[in-house]
Amino acid sequence: MSPPWLLIAWNARRCWPPAACALYAAVLATALVLPWTSEVERSAPALSADVEAGLARQGIWVLGGALVLIGLAARSASSVHRWRQGEGAWLGGGRLSRGGVALAQSLGLALALAMGLLPLALVGEARAGARSPPLRWLADTDVGPIVLFQAGARSVVPVEAPPKAAFLEARFVVAAPGDGGPTAILRASFAPEQGAPAVREQPISTSTRLRLDLPEGAVRASLSFERVGPGAALVLEGRRVSWFAREGSAWESAACLALHAWLAGSVAATIALAVGAWASPGTAFLAALAALAGAWLAADAPGWIPGVGLRDALAWCADGHGPGFPTLGAWLGWLGVQVAALSAVAVQRDLWRRTA
Amino acid sequence: MPSHTTLAIEARGLRQAYRAGWLWRPREVLRGIDIRLAPGARLGLVGPNGSGKSTLLRLLAGVERKSGGELLILGGTHADPRIRCRVGFLPEDSTFPRELRALEALRLLAALRGVGRSQAADRAREVLRAVGLEASERTALGRFSRGMLRRFGLAQALVHGPELLLLDEPTAGLDALGLGVFDELLARCREQRTSLVIASHMLSDLTAHCEQLIVLHDGHAAASGAPAQVLDDERGLALLEVEGLREPAIPALERALQAQQLRLLSRSPAPEALRALYRRLSR
Numbered sequence: 001m002s003p004p005w006l007l008i009a010w011n012a013r014r015c016w017p018p019a020a021c022a023l024y025a026a027v028l029a030t031a032l033v034l035p036w037t038s039e040v041e042r043s044a045p046a047l048s049a050d051v052e053a054g055l056a057r058q059g060i061w062v063l064g065g066a067l068v069l070i071g072l073a074a075r076s077a078s079s080v081h082r083w084r085q086g087e088g089a090w091l092g093g094g095r096l097s098r099g100g101v102a103l104a105q106s107l108g109l110a111l112a113l114a115m116g117l118l119p120l121a122l123v124g125e126a127r128a129g130a131r132s133p134p135l136r137w138l139a140d141t142d143v144g145p146i147v148l149f150q151a152g153a154r155s156v157v158p159v160e161a162p163p164k165a166a167f168l169e170a171r172f173v174v175a176a177p178g179d180g181g182p183t184a185i186l187r188a189s190f191a192p193e194q195g196a197p198a199v200r201e202q203p204i205s206t207s208t209r210l211r212l213d214l215p216e217g218a219v220r221a222s223l224s225f226e227r228v229g230p231g232a233a234l235v236l237e238g239r240r241v242s243w244f245a246r247e248g249s250a251w252e253s254a255a256c257l258a259l260h261a262w263l264a265g266s267v268a269a270t271i272a273l274a275v276g277a278w279a280s281p282g283t284a285f286l287a288a289l290a291a292l293a294g295a296w297l298a299a300d301a302p303g304w305i306p307g308v309g310l311r312d313a314l315a316w317c318a319d320g321h322g323p324g325f326p327t328l329g330a331w332l333g334w335l336g337v338q339v340a341a342l343s344a345v346a347v348q349r350d351l352w353r354r355t356a
Numbered sequence: 357m358p359s360h361t362t363l364a365i366e367a368r369g370l371r372q373a374y375r376a377g378w379l380w381r382p383r384e385v386l387r388g389i390d391i392r393l394a395p396g397a398r399l400g401l402v403g404p405n406g407s408g409k410s411t412l413l414r415l416l417a418g419v420e421r422k423s424g425g426e427l428l429i430l431g432g433t434h435a436d437p438r439i440r441c442r443v444g445f446l447p448e449d450s451t452f453p454r455e456l457r458a459l460e461a462l463r464l465l466a467a468l469r470g471v472g473r474s475q476a477a478d479r480a481r482e483v484l485r486a487v488g489l490e491a492s493e494r495t496a497l498g499r500f501s502r503g504m505l506r507r508f509g510l511a512q513a514l515v516h517g518p519e520l521l522l523l524d525e526p527t528a529g530l531d532a533l534g535l536g537v538f539d540e541l542l543a544r545c546r547e548q549r550t551s552l553v554i555a556s557h558m559l560s561d562l563t564a565h566c567e568q569l570i571v572l573h574d575g576h577a578a579a580s581g582a583p584a585q586v587l588d589d590e591r592g593l594a595l596l597e598v599e600g601l602r603e604p605a606i607p608a609l610e611r612a613l614q615a616q617q618l619r620l621l622s623r624s625p626a627p628e629a630l631r632a633l634y635r636r637l638s639r
Binding site: 006007010013014017082085086087088089090091092093094095096097349350352353354 | 374410414417418419420421437438440441443445447449451452453455456463464465467468469470512
């Protein structure tokens with residue numbers, strides 16, 4: 001192997017010392033036998049086997065993913081500290097530049113992340129019984145703010161359904177009692193340029209997902225939401241609608257979750273590496289945690305922000321759906337953060353300077 | 357192409373300062389050091405703790421960037437990776453990849469210094485044998501003792517066949533056998549005309565292996581020159597190694613010394629005696 005590859009392999013290997021492997025194996029074994037639905041959920045007649053499998057996937061990925069992502073972020077945060085504790089004396093004197101060593105470190109962490117996520121995917125699917133979700137998320141479309149305040153209020157937006165879309169979902173919430181009670185009837189209509197429209201009426205209470213089967217072959221259409229009769233004021237949550245395909249696959253779901261987790265984890269690790277070049281390992285670790293928590297908690301954050309895709313993918317799992325692969329925007333966001341963070345490491349002059 | 361007369365080290369007014377504290381004030385560690393080291397020459401650095409010896413070596417190795425002055429190594433600068441790969445550096449207390457076995461670690465370090473994949477394993481085995489660690493090539497560095505790690509440090513400094521060797525406290529932690537290995541390695545380096553800089557508190561290291569000495573004090577070169585000249589003491593203190601010095605000869609030697617107005621202050625076995633004992637025990 002060439003020097004960068006040897007360095008990458010060593011960096012990945014040192015992230016998984018025997019004690020960490022044993023701890024991780026114990027956590028995964030525990031996750032395999034833990035119940036991931038509550039007794040109340042199990043007794044509810046509406047809980048389908050798909051949702052139960054999705055909840056198991058979500059639970060295992062949240063537990064294992066948090067362990068791997070946070071563990072590697074901590075490891076990454078102390079990278080530059082270890083260089084300054086003595087490793088820099090032989091890392092800095094070789095043929096690789098500072099940027100080269102930083103890149104090798106980042107790639108090593110990314111490889112270690114993949115090594116941790118692979119068993120997680122296997123355990124997640126084993127616990128979910130490798131049950132294929134009936135629907136797979138394709139894309140979201142921003143349709144702007146939709147507020148249906150009065151009886152007869154109607155919003156119409158032109159939309160373009162992605163190819164293979166067979167199903168549309170919009171989540172409405174009750175914003176205020178409005179002009180008549182705590183619930184309301186919502187009528188959704190998807191009218192393609194050619195062919196018959198698909199229409200559905202559904203009562204909305206608190207927070208309700210409205211699902212609409214799409215006519216075959218429809219791409220461009222006019223989408224309308226109308227409040228029928230008196231009731232509460234309704235607001236479209238997230239100002240977006242989601243499109244789904246029918247062919248869900250268990251292993252595709254696992255691969256999608258792994259890719260989302262890998263994107264989020266490698267970004268957190270690189271942020272920790274970059275901040276660690278300029279601040280203490282503790283500060284670097286906190287910065288990585290803040291980045292992960294921010295992506296997880298920020299409402300309506302754009303999908304290119306690394307980590308947001310993982311949160312959404314896990315939310316789809318909990319609904320019994322299969323998540324989609326990371327979008328091009330998510331990959332570009334990941335690339336942007338990597339370039340910025342590694343540049344911040346490479347411009348630090350004192351990467352190898354010995355500290356006490 | 358560097359000519360044969362290219363100096364191994366040419367430093368003029370070399371300075372190093374670290375910024376620290378809330379006010380980010382600079383603290384000078386080296387204050388204008390000049391060095392001219394010819395190819396194959398051997399230089400010793402001596403000075404009290406905190407005088408700047410290790411910092412100077414780290415600057416010469418390219419591990420740290422200078423704050424000021426000019427520095428040419430083997431006719432080039434550290435910005436050129438080919439120059440960095442022609443320098444071997446044994447740091448004072450380096451942290452080597454403890455997860456790796458000795459042979460794996462040396463192959464990694466050799467590859468990082470530009471040794472080709474096909475040669476790296478052979479070179480690694482060769483230097484492990486040279487430092488007496490061939491039996492431990494499959495032992496993880498995390499299981500090495502301090503002395504073994506020091507020998508490994510010597511091996512990694514030599515694995516790529518450097519033209520300039522920088523050694524920081526090379527004999528610290530070495531046992532008598534390790535000291536013997538060190539002497540043999542430096543003798544081989546002398547044959548190969550490898551330029552050498554040693555920082556040490558052990559005068560024997562410096563006087564035995566170096567032709568020039570620089571005494572550092574508070575970041576300055578307080579004195580420089582040949583070891584005998586720099587270390588000339590007012591009282592004329594010196595260590596002599598004598599072969600065949602057994603009990604009946606000692607009183608006679610003392611009398612002879614007294615006759616010359618000299619006084620024997622102490623007597624202890626030479627390191628070679630301990631080395632010979634270890635070799636007997638290991639047989």
